[in-house]
Amino acid sequence: MSDDRDVAPEGGVGDLEGSVGYALKLAATALRVALDRDLRALELTVSQYSCLEVLGQRPGLSNSELARATFVTRQTMNEVLRGLQARDLLTRPATATSGRSRPVELTAAGRRALAEASAVVAAVEQRMVAALPAGRRARFLEDLRHCVQALG
Amino acid sequence: MSDDRDVAPEGGVGDLEGSVGYALKLAATALRVALDRDLRALELTVSQYSCLEVLGQRPGLSNSELARATFVTRQTMNEVLRGLQARDLLTRPATATSGRSRPVELTAAGRRALAEASAVVAAVEQRMVAALPAGRRARFLEDLRHCVQALG
DNA sequence: TCTCGTATGTCAGGCCCCTGACATCGCTGT
């Protein structure tokens, strides 16, 4: 107690270096930065790519459904959609056939952009996964899911 | 090629469920949300907590040094510091003794807030780590570091 | 039928974080 250095409050976090949460944040940040950098060449943000990717696999989803699928609020997704729609990467009917939800569809340009972006993202992921010792990937994935489940 | 479903572009991402990057993003998001929620009771954001935590372990750091330590830009850290200073959780000399950098110090209230926040964060981390099978924590940490290294 | 709850789209305001730009200050090589 004679020096502040290396002294953590009781029940506190302690050293950051050994913290799983800290390492998790760092890894996620590194991933986001790498994706941001590589996607910038395509004029796409990570959020926009996520939207396109989900839409490519599940065409016709509404704003709210896309928001749930990408884990953002529908307000946020609304803005993302507006940006992509302004660039003619997707279309929405002007009026809803039922209720207020309108199905979102990729345009041809949207599918092209998705294909390019998907390749870029896959390359980054490949670079990351390649750094993991062989055979540990499955366990790593499982551990990540355990974390999500414990926190959700 | 007869159906869009389950058909990934060549070289694309493919299914999201098996993607390490996707799982990593989910885990980091879950962590951030959990921290946000629990820190809200203390009127602290995650960024503010990060700043306090680093400052507690390394008092006297300047704005730019804190920014580097928490992996944000100095502009961002500048705003975080201003918020914390307005609440009297830290102090900065009005004028620099040399150059332009001014050492930041926690106040007594700042140390109290840090102690509370650190306990909250430790509890969240504990909840997360407890979900990992025994003995796998070290390897998980190592894998996360491998990811960071491969991307940085 | 009419009301209530639920889901949806949207606007407003705010926080976090970024890039770009600028002024200031110390150091260094000429």
Next chain:
DNA sequence: ACAGCGATGTCAGGGGCCTGACATACGAGA
């Protein structure tokens, strides 16, 4: 001595994400 360079603090602008709030549209139950 001085011009150039690097680091620092700060302002301006923008994007992403959030919560809160509101209006609208559908469906279930009294």
